[in-house]
Amino acid sequence: MNDYIYYPGCSMEGSGIAYHESLMVVKKVLGMQLHEIDDWNCCGATEYLGTSTIPAYSLIARNLALAAQQTVGNKTVMAPCSACYLNLVKADHNMAESKVLGGKVNEALAAGGLHYDPGSLTIRHLLDVFINDVGLDTIKSKVTHPLTGMRVAPYLGCMVPRPDYGHQFSDYEQPTELDDLLRALGADVIDYPLKTECCGGHMAQIGPETAYEMIRRLVSTAENRQADIMVTVCPMCQMNLDAYQPETNSFFGTNYQMPIVFFTQLMGLAFGADAKEVGFGRELVSAKKALARIGVAAPAPAASAPRSKKPQGLPMPASKFQKKAAAEMAIKEGSK
């Protein structure tokens, strides 16, 4: 299961070029083959869907129709950008759910000599593929330069864990996938409860004040919890938290210097690649300080402890994640 039909998305060649560079390095190490959809078009982001329905879905469906024509592996399309991923999977899902929509979209596609049967492709996000196909054990085995000493805030953003039609992630609000991946790279993952909060999306252009507040919440919390760096899976999130951080600072009169990079960049580093090779230096808020922390001993425990203390008095209830882990352990140990 190493071949994927690949939908890069417009940002990979523009603002998210570091994502592209690091993905090319990482895929080689993991032995993945990415077959780009021939002549793919823009997915429409969140703009098209807000102006029309059939044209918006047809725009997305052209990509699905083209992908379906490529005979690769078990017909899995992989998209690294969260918005692209959600658009593709949503079009597939809604076309299947609503026969009216499916019919109309195919009518439009027919005008271009194309057709798409909803459900004929599996659509996955890059992170999902790493966790569930490649597996953490494999990733761990490829780590030659563990990121020990670097404190990372895992910021997943909103469109990957939600609405999660295919139930590929562990939770809508507090999924553990990105945390687990970063730990496999040797990094020190901080407790970051805002991991699926929205970055503001296109509000950065349309309603900046709203966006600045959302960016501020994310960046300030990472800083308060002594993160050295944030990672994300989405070019929009990276753009908002990185390129718009200076704007946010001037709006609030703050001075945050929280670098944010793509998670594949950290993967590349851990796999032994050069920082520049995986796109470091492309971020506007420099990650130099964070990179310097790798291999440095962790600061004294008192300073590194997160704000929330473990309660002394009454016992805590087991959360669903702990119960799931306990059940899996029980099965592993073969106890009744």
Next chain:
Amino acid sequence: MSDEKKTPKEKIGVYVCHCGTNISAVVDVEGVRDWVQKNMAGDGVVIARDYKFMCSSLGQELIEKDIKELGLTRVVVAACSPHLHEKTFRTAAENAGLNPYLTELVSIREQISWVHTDKAVATAKAKSLVAGTVKRVVNNEALEKLKVPINANTLVVGGGIAGIQAALEIANGGFHVYLVEREPSLGGHMAQFDKTFPTLDCSACILTPRMVEAGTHPNITVLTWSEVTNVSGYIGNFSVTIKKKSRCVNEELCTGCGICIEKCPKKVIDDTFEAGLGYRKVIYTPFAQAVPNFPVLDQPNCTYFEKGTCKACEKFCPTNAIDFTQQDQILNVEVGNIILATGYDLFDASRMTNYGYGRLANVYSSLEFERMSNSSGPTNGHIVLRDGKTKPETVGIIHCVGSRDKNFNNHCSAICCMQSLKFAHLVKEHTGATVYEFYIDMRTPAKSYDEFYQRIIDEGTVFVRGKVAEISDIPRIPDEEGKLIIQVEDTLVGKQRRIPVDMVILSNGLEPRADAKQVGKLFGISCSSDGWYIERHPKLDPVTTMTEGILIAGCASGPKDIPASVSQGAAAAARVMDKILQKEVELEPVRATIDEDKCSGCRICNNMCPFSAILYIEDKGVTRVNPALCQGCGTCIAACPAGAISGTGFSDEQILAQIDGILMAV
């Protein structure tokens, strides 16, 4: 298919009902009557009548009179569904001296007038169906109801308030009850509560006298730390196997002094009674007023069973009652009726990650709070934060956690609104804190419930109408530092609010027991898609099931408050006693019989019976049907390749004749 040119052998009376206008508005009732009179005389119809309300006493009298005066040998009533009035007309016929199974009711209401609008079509269909039943009834046989004796013992499964009530009522009536409870003590969830709404009675104070009464009643055998493992038989005659799990305590010698508990060096988190909020020893009684008061040794956690050391309990026991070699005991009992009062499980709120239960320290579940508020609980009744000492200054109580939610449980859990109001009162009483309540609707319907709501408003509780979206510990402004922030839309104002509190109490929904389905299968009853046990009729028969002899009471059939559970326990008891007092139970004679001469012993039917009513007789090489268990479903009849099985009430002759009638030209 016989040609009815010769004198018909039966005299049939046909009665077509108007049912007010329910039937006559769509079906031409007189037309049907006339048609039957004219066209079915050859089949034996001697009289056809129509009447406004056949089920009325005058309507029934019509039938009785005709039977006596015209010597009718068969009766066909065309009216509503047999579910409703088959019994009525069969009884009327019986009163006039005609075997009830020679009367048939054909539905021209539910199957015709209530589902068709075209009058011509409806009338034609009515004629067809009546003709079918007329031809069928000629082949009916006079049948007698089966009588089986009833064992006067009863099994009650579940020692919570509903089970205890049922057991006491039956025992007080003079009959023996086996009361089986899976936990070490009677009491159920009610024993965990602090106060009960709306009276604010202390739960243990009203429950424990009942527990003691049940525990000491001469007619009740209490079996705690026990489970039912097998059930076979049928109404009046069940054989039940009960596993009495090993306590490692000899009940003959134990005085309940509690020294073993005191001396036990190991503590574990009490996940059951203390809802995970407190600890217990490895050898323990769940609470001070446990009935019976014999401790239980938690073997999986015991140092002796793990490593072979310790044995402190055995050392210190003054009566030598500790027995590490004690085995599970298997008991077999015979009972006539079984009442399942197995209760509910609490919704696991950690499934709603947006509420942070299990991650954020100061978010509590409803049962955790009950234990905290209870003066004999892990905090001695002090309402405190998870650190065990700080009193909260603001508290938020959230309704509908895991209820009324398609993502978890679609149903409303019936008790949470009242429970949340009760919590508000308790919090205020213990701490004087500011209390917020977050609700979607206020459901306070029963006696004194709405007055209780008004009392809580009067006490100064702040009500916010909005389902809480999330609970966060990430502050956005300085005022939110160090607090839990409840983010909610105050729908009455139309704005999103972030309300900082110290503590959050969730009103978790009630769910069916995790093993309800398996337990149901054991007893031969089904669960609805929701997972609750299904009652025979949701309005008119809430404590019986479709399986004769198995009854349900309390939360096992759906969320309800204590008065409703008590009422159901009592209702189930009354039903059981009514059966016991009849000494025999009558079973409908509609069932399969096997012609043993035709049976080749192929045994194809043996595995098909859904009611386990088929037995293979080894020495004769034939299969036999147990008429008491057989429900007449017809599966074996259809399966038999030799046609050796026939169904009384559904013979081939009857069915083929009915088809003939239906296909008659109208």
Next chain:
Amino acid sequence: MTVPEGMDRPKAGLRQRENLALLHEVSLATAGVSHVEMCIQCGTCGGSCPSAADMDHTPRKLFAMLRAGMEDEVLRSNTPWMCVSCYHCVVRCPQQIHIPDVMYMLKSKAIAAKLCQDSTAPDFSKTFIGMVETFGRSFEVGLAGWHYVTHYPLRLPAMAVMGFGLFTKSRMSILPKRIKGMDQLKAILDKAKTLEMSE
């Protein structure tokens, strides 16, 4: 009685037109199955929304207005334009209503009725669409540039700094990319524009 011409707010006794079929219309026109008729007004959506503070009506209130047939107020509302598509609401909604899809639907309805409010979003979307329909790919420089020039000229200096930063790090291309199958895409989109969801 309907509101007289020139009177933009109803005065005592005069009611705005109600379109009681509105809820159903919106539900049918939404992509997928929306379930918006099932709303029990619990407020989870309004409570979850990260931009609720900036909306004139919370999502829940908007659905109540849909139910009341207040077509004009709904289409004038800035609520759908404030939606950031974070999907918090839909995963928490106890009736599993596809709220973001309803928001997209309302946006397109507002544009069609020419009733979109103060938001610059419709214009932004139109510019974006223009780029995609010309090149088949989004063109960030063109989009951002045009948007700031037409709506936020005062921010241009600050944006220029950011733009310069992005440009020097090769994260922004000056020239738009174009797909080969532009004719095919055009044919598809032209056909799509003639089709309606509710037919």
